[in-house]
Amino acid sequence: MIELVDVRKEFDGKSVLAGVTGRIEQGEIFAVIGPSGSGKSTLLRLIDLLDTPTGGTIRVKGIDIHAEREKSLAIRRMMGMVFQKPAVFNTTVSENIAVGLRFRGADGGRIREKVEEALDMVGLAGYGERRARTLSGGEMQRVALARAMVIEPEILLLDEPTANLDPVSVEKIEELVVRINRDLGTTIIFSTHDMYQGQRLAHRIGVLMKGGFSQVGTPREVFTLPATREVARFVGIENIIDGVVVGENGASVVDAGGVRVRAGWLPGPGEEVSLCIRSEDLRIAPADAARTPPGRNALPGVVTAVVPRGPFSRVAVDCGVPLSSVLTWKRVDDLDLREGSRVVVSFSPESVHAVRRD
Amino acid sequence: MHVSRYINLIIMHRRIIFAVATIMVALMLICGCTGTTTDPTPVEKQQLRIATTTSLYDTKLLDHLTPIFEEKYNAEVLVVSAGTGKALEYGQRGDVDVMMVHDRAREDAFLADGYGQNRRVFAYNYFVLVGPESDPAAVKDMAPEKAFAAIREKGMAGDASVIFVSRGDASGTHSKEKAIWKAAELNYSADVQGSGDWYQEAGTGMGATLEMANEKQAYTLSDIGTYLAYKGDLDLVTIVDEGDILLNVYCAMQISPEKFPDINSTVAKDWVNFLISDDVQKEIASFGVDKYGQPLFYAAQDDWEKIGVTEAEVKNPIA
Amino acid sequence: MYEIIEGFLEAARLIVTLDADVMAIALRSILISLTATVIGTLVAVPLGAAIYFGSFPGRKGLINLIQTLYALPTVVVGLLIFLLISRVGPFGFMRLLFTPTAMVIAQTVLILPIMTGLTISALSGVDPVLRDALRSLGATRLQFFGNVMKEARFAILAAVAVGFGRAISEVGAAILVGGNIMASSFASSTRVLTTAISLETSMGNISESIALGIILLVIALGVNLVITAIQHR
Numbered sequence: 028m029i030e031l032v033d034v035r036k037e038f039d040g041k042s043v044l045a046g047v048t049g050r051i052e053q054g055e056i057f058a059v060i061g062p063s064g065s066g067k068s069t070l071l072r073l074i075d076l077l078d079t080p081t082g083g084t085i086r087v088k089g090i091d092i093h094a095e096r097e098k099s100l101a102i103r104r105m106m107g108m109v110f111q112k113p114a115v116f117n118t119t120v121s122e123n124i125a126v127g128l129r130f131r132g133a134d135g136g137r138i139r140e141k142v143e144e145a146l147d148m149v150g151l152a153g154y155g156e157r158r159a160r161t162l163s164g165g166e167m168q169r170v171a172l173a174r175a176m177v178i179e180p181e182i183l184l185l186d187e188p189t190a191n192l193d194p195v196s197v198e199k200i201e202e203l204v205v206r207i208n209r210d211l212g213t214t215i216i217f218s219t220h221d222m223y224q225g226q227r228l229a230h231r232i233g234v235l236m237k238g239g240f241s242q243v244g245t246p247r248e249v250f251t252l253p254a255t256r257e258v259a260r261f262v263g264i265e266n267i268i269d270g271v272v273v274g275e276n277g278a279s280v281v282d283a284g285g286v287r288v289r290a291g292w293l294p295g296p297g298e299e300v301s302l303c304i305r306s307e308d309l310r311i312a313p314a315d316a317a318r319t320p321p322g323r324n325a326l327p328g329v330v331t332a333v334v335p336r337g338p339f340s341r342v343a344v345d346c347g348v349p350l351s352s353v354l355t356w357k358r359v360d361d362l363d364l365r366e367g368s369r370v371v372v373s374f375s376p377e378s379v380h381a382v383r384r385d
Numbered sequence: 386m387h388v389s390r391y392i393n394l395i396i397m398h399r400r401i402i403f404a405v406a407t408i409m410v411a412l413m414l415i416c417g418c419t420g421t422t423t424d425p426t427p428v429e430k431q432q433l434r435i436a437t438t439t440s441l442y443d444t445k446l447l448d449h450l451t452p453i454f455e456e457k458y459n460a461e462v463l464v465v466s467a468g469t470g471k472a473l474e475y476g477q478r479g480d481v482d483v484m485m486v487h488d489r490a491r492e493d494a495f496l497a498d499g500y501g502q503n504r505r506v507f508a509y510n511y512f513v514l515v516g517p518e519s520d521p522a523a524v525k526d527m528a529p530e531k532a533f534a535a536i537r538e539k540g541m542a543g544d545a546s547v548i549f550v551s552r553g554d555a556s557g558t559h560s561k562e563k564a565i566w567k568a569a570e571l572n573y574s575a576d577v578q579g580s581g582d583w584y585q586e587a588g589t590g591m592g593a594t595l596e597m598a599n600e601k602q603a604y605t606l607s608d609i610g611t612y613l614a615y616k617g618d619l620d621l622v623t624i625v626d627e628g629d630i631l632l633n634v635y636c637a638m639q640i641s642p643e644k645f646p647d648i649n650s651t652v653a654k655d656w657v658n659f660l661i662s663d664d665v666q667k668e669i670a671s672f673g674v675d676k677y678g679q680p681l682f683y684a685a686q687d688d689w690e691k692i693g694v695t696e697a698e699v700k701n702p703i704a
Numbered sequence: 705m706y707e708i709i710e711g712f713l714e715a716a717r718l719i720v721t722l723d724a725d726v727m728a729i730a731l732r733s734i735l736i737s738l739t740a741t742v743i744g745t746l747v748a749v750p751l752g753a754a755i756y757f758g759s760f761p762g763r764k765g766l767i768n769l770i771q772t773l774y775a776l777p778t779v780v781v782g783l784l785i786f787l788l789i790s791r792v793g794p795f796g797f798m799r800l801l802f803t804p805t806a807m808v809i810a811q812t813v814l815i816l817p818i819m820t821g822l823t824i825s826a827l828s829g830v831d832p833v834l835r836d837a838l839r840s841l842g843a844t845r846l847q848f849f850g851n852v853m854k855e856a857r858f859a860i861l862a863a864v865a866v867g868f869g870r871a872i873s874e875v876g877a878a879i880l881v882g883g884n885i886m887a888s889s890f891a892s893s894t895r896v897l898t899t900a901i902s903l904e905t906s907m908g909n910i911s912e913s914i915a916l917g918i919i920l921l922v923i924a925l926g927v928n929l930v931i932t933a934i935q936h937r
Binding site: 077106127131175184 | 838
C-alpha cells in the first residue's frame, strides 16, 4: 500500500532522514519506533504531504505522492492524521469534527449524521455542543481522532498520539486504534517512543535509527532478534556482549575478552559480533550449588549489585563480562544473593542472539 | 452548505449588527452631505473659509457675527483658528478664502508678495501688560517700553519674584511683545530670549499663557479681549494699558484669486465688506459690554487716523 | 480641587441635558472614527493576511517595518496629509482640507500599520499544529486561509478595537487636517471630542473639557467592553 524508497529529508543542511526504505501493507498497523529526534514525526509528515522529501520516493497505491501537485489534494484527503499535541479549534466539539467534511462540501444533514457516529466511536457521545478547548487532554485527542476518522480515510497516521496523556486516556486511545483497524480495515501508521506500545498494538514495527529503518519486522522479531546492536539496546535487551567469533574444536564460539560463549547461530570465524541475551533467559545460581546441564553456557562470576525494581530485583554479575538478570525478592533471599556472592550464570546457546557489528 | 451556519451567526449577533448597520447608514448620509457641500452649486450654500488668530477667535466675536452673515448671504462660514503664523501659512497655501489677523508688518509682507489683496481694517483694541497685584518690579503705569526694560533688569538681577511669561509662538501677540522689546532698545534673541529664568516661553494660546502667568504670578502681555474673558479666573491685574505701541489693529483681507483661481472670492469680498459696513461696525463696538462691562473692541470706522491707517482701508467697500 | 468638582458637576449637566453642541461633537467623533476603522479593517485585515500567508523576498523586513510604524507620531501623519491635500499640494484640487473626509483619511492612514501588524500577530498566534491539522484534513488553499483566520478571529477583532481606540483618541492630525471647525451645519464641521477638549482647555473652559473627556472615555472604553463581551461568548 505504502512504499518508501530511499526517502531523505534535510533541514538547513542537517540530515534527519537518510534513506528510509520499507513497505507498509494495506490493513496493517505499523509502528515506527525509535529514540527521540530520530525523525519519526518527519517521516509521518512526509507521508501526509505536509512536507516534501529532499530525496527518494513515497508511493501510495503505486502513485508517487510528491510528484503530482494536482493529485496531492486528493491523496491527502485519503489520509487522516492525529498529532502529538491534542490540537482542537476554538469552537464546539461537533464543529471540530465537522471541519474535514465541510472542506469536502458535505451538506448539513450528512455532517450531523457522521459527526454523531464519530462521537459514538470515540466514546464522546453527547459532547457535541461543548467547547472543545474546555476538554481534558485525552478527550481532545479523541476529538482529534474523531475528526480524522470522520472523513473515512484509508490511511490513518498518528504521531506519538499518547505522548502527553494520562494512562487511562492512553488505554482508551490504544483501544480505539485497534478497533478502527479491526472494524474498518484502516491502514494505521503510528509513531511512538514507547516500544511496549509498539509491541502491544502493531502488526509490524519499523525501528527508525540514524535516519533509516535499522529493522522492520514483527514485534517478536524486533524484540527477540534485533538486527543491530543499536536496535538491541533500544528494545531493551540488557545483556549485550561484544566479541569475536573463533573456532574451537570445530564449533563456533565467541571470545569476549577471554570469556567463551557458545551461541546457537554464528557467522564465520573472525567476525566481530554482539551477543544479545534477554534477562529472562539467564539463570543465576550460587556457585557451589550450581549443577549446569551440559550444553549450556555457564559463566562463574561475582555479584556486583542487587538493585530493587518494583517487585523484582535486578542482579548484576561480573563474569568477566557484565551480565544481569531479574529475580523476585524471594528468590534473591532464598539464594542469599548479595554483593560479593559467588555465583554461576547459565544460559542456553539458543537464547543467544548474535548480531554482526560493523 | 455554509449559508445556514452564517445565518445562525447573524441571528445570534443581530443586535450588534443592527447597531452597526444604523451607524453605517448614518455615515453614508453624512458623507453624502459632505460630498455635495464641497462642490458649491448655485442652489447650494457657498462656503467661506476664514483663517484667524486664536486671540480673535477666542473672544467669540466671530461666533457672534457669522450667523448674521450666513443668513444675509446664504453662505456657510468655516473658521479655522490658529496662531498668526499658521494662519498666514494657510493663506499662503490658498487653503482659506479670507485672513483675519493683527500683525501689521507681516500683513504688509503678505500683501507685497501678492498672496493677499484688499485689506480692510475693521476693529482695534489695545494690548495690556498684566501682572500680579503686588507688582514686584514696580512698573505700574510706566510706559510699556520702560516697564519691559525694568522687568528685565530686576529679573536679571536675580529677583525670583519677577517673571515674564511670553506667548513664545509666532502669534501676533508675540510679535507685538518682540516689538516692545525692540523699542526698549533690547536685542530680543541676545538680551531677552533665554537670558535667564525670569523669561519663560509658553508656546501656547493666549488663554493658556494667561493661566500660566497666573500660576507663576508673573507678568505677561495679553490682548484686552482674552484678558477680559479670563479676568474672573485670574489673580492678575492690569499693570500697563496705555501707550501707542500697545495698539492692536485687526484687519481682514482676501486671499488673492490670481494666485489661487478657485478661491471663493465673491463671498470673501462680501465678508470683508460686511465687516466694515455701518451696522456691523456698531455691533463690533458694543460687543462684550453686557458680559464684561466694557467693549472688547473699538470700531475702526471713525478712528482710522488714530490707529495709523488710511481712510480707504476702513471705509471703502471692495468693488 | 473645587474647580475639578465644579467641572464634573457642569459636565454631568451638559451630558444629562444632551447639550446640542456636545452631542454633535461626540456623534461626529464616533462617525469619523468608525468610518476610518471600517475602511481600515477592510484594508488591513486582508493585507495582514496576505503578508502573513505569503512568502516573498523581504517579508520579514516588511513585517518589521509595519511594527516600527506603530510608533508613527500622529502629528507627522497629519502634517504629511496636510501637505498633500492643501490647495498647493498634489491633491489640492480635491478640496479635502478642513473637511471630515480629510479626517477620515488621516485616521485611516494612522491606524493601518497597527491594525495590519496586529492582524499578522493574531494569525501567527494560531498554533502551528492546527495549521498542520487543517492541511492534513485536506483544506484547499482558500479553505486553509479562511480557517486560520477564523481561528484567530478574536485576536483580529481585538486589532480592530485597538484601531478604533487609536482613531478616536487622535488629536494632532485631526487638528492639522480638520481645522477644528465649528460651522453652522453638522456636515461641514470638523470639531471632534479630542480637538474640542484641546480648544476648551486652552480657553480655560474646564467643565466643557471634562464633559467631553468623560464622553470620550466612555466611548473608548465602551467599545472595548463590547469587544470583550463578544469574545467571551
